[in-house]
């Protein structure tokens with residue numbers, strides 16, 4: 001660690017909280033004494049804040065307006081169709097902004113990746129084999145622009161049995177379903 | 191190297207500025223998140239599928255597309271504050287508890303969910319999901335009125351009451 005600066009990948013993994021306590025402490029110690037690496041760390045923070053802001057905003061606006069418009073329309077289906085139409089119109093209007101934001105985010109991420117992979121003075125201690133992982137680091141990491149799918153971390157079916165599976169919604173997009181094999185008596189009222 | 195960093199910084203700041211200009215302040219509050227729980231009664235009996243539901247893509251896929259009727263029984267909009275459980279009473283009297291555990295750096299939310307009879311905890315004691323904003327996940331299978339309850343849980347709807 002004291003022979004040079006922190007490798008990009010190491011810094012990224014520290015940033016993502018993926019290092020063991022020991023390694024994290026070493027990185028932290030280096031950051032405390034090295035302005036150059038601190039700057040790189042800060043730029044990761046800015047990048048993450050920026051991407052979180054834009055991507056989640058975009059997802060929130062686009063998907064939820066659509067989804068809840070649909071649910072609402074389902075609940076109110078006895079009413080006239082005017083409501084559905086107006087929800088669609090509203091959706092069309094709100095779509096433009098998130099798309100713009102997402103485009104800016106994508107452009108920023110792409111440019112940053114290009115800058116990061118451009119030839120530069122060696123900051124990594126690794127050899128040529130390191131280059132490839134550096135290049136993919138932003139794409140694969142927690143701060144990546146790609147929205148990760150929902151995932152079930154743990155489930156306890158208690159007195160029941162059950163299954164967890166995923167429904168594919170689109171290329172690379174899926175959502176989990178937790179299916180309870182309900183053997184209990186139907187329950188009406190508390 | 192210096193110049194490269196300046197360019198990167200300038201770009202990040204420009205982009206962040208644009209983003210801040212376009213985004214709403216409440217969207218950045220990270221310790222609470224809006225959520226919605228919607229309860230659908232799905233059944234094999236002849237009937238209609240609420241047209242609105244037919245457009246939720248997950249419900250068009252197996253196993254959900256096997257049902258011949260689907261109606262929305264209930265829809266609850268809630269706000270989840272980190273560590274504070276919120277309870278929704280389901281049509282069958284069971285209680286669905288939802289709790290925000292953590293906001294992930296990638297924008298997803300780690301939530302805990304349980305479904306139990308009042309004062310009991312043996313039905314679905316624990317489900318932990320890292321939920322992507324805007325894409326509901328489903329808890330299905332409870333028998334109810336000759337059909338099956340399909341519960342959709344969406345995380346991250348913006349609080350809109352200002």
Ligand SMILES: [Zn+2]
Pocket residue numbers: 004005006030034035036037038
């Ligand atoms: Zn350094």
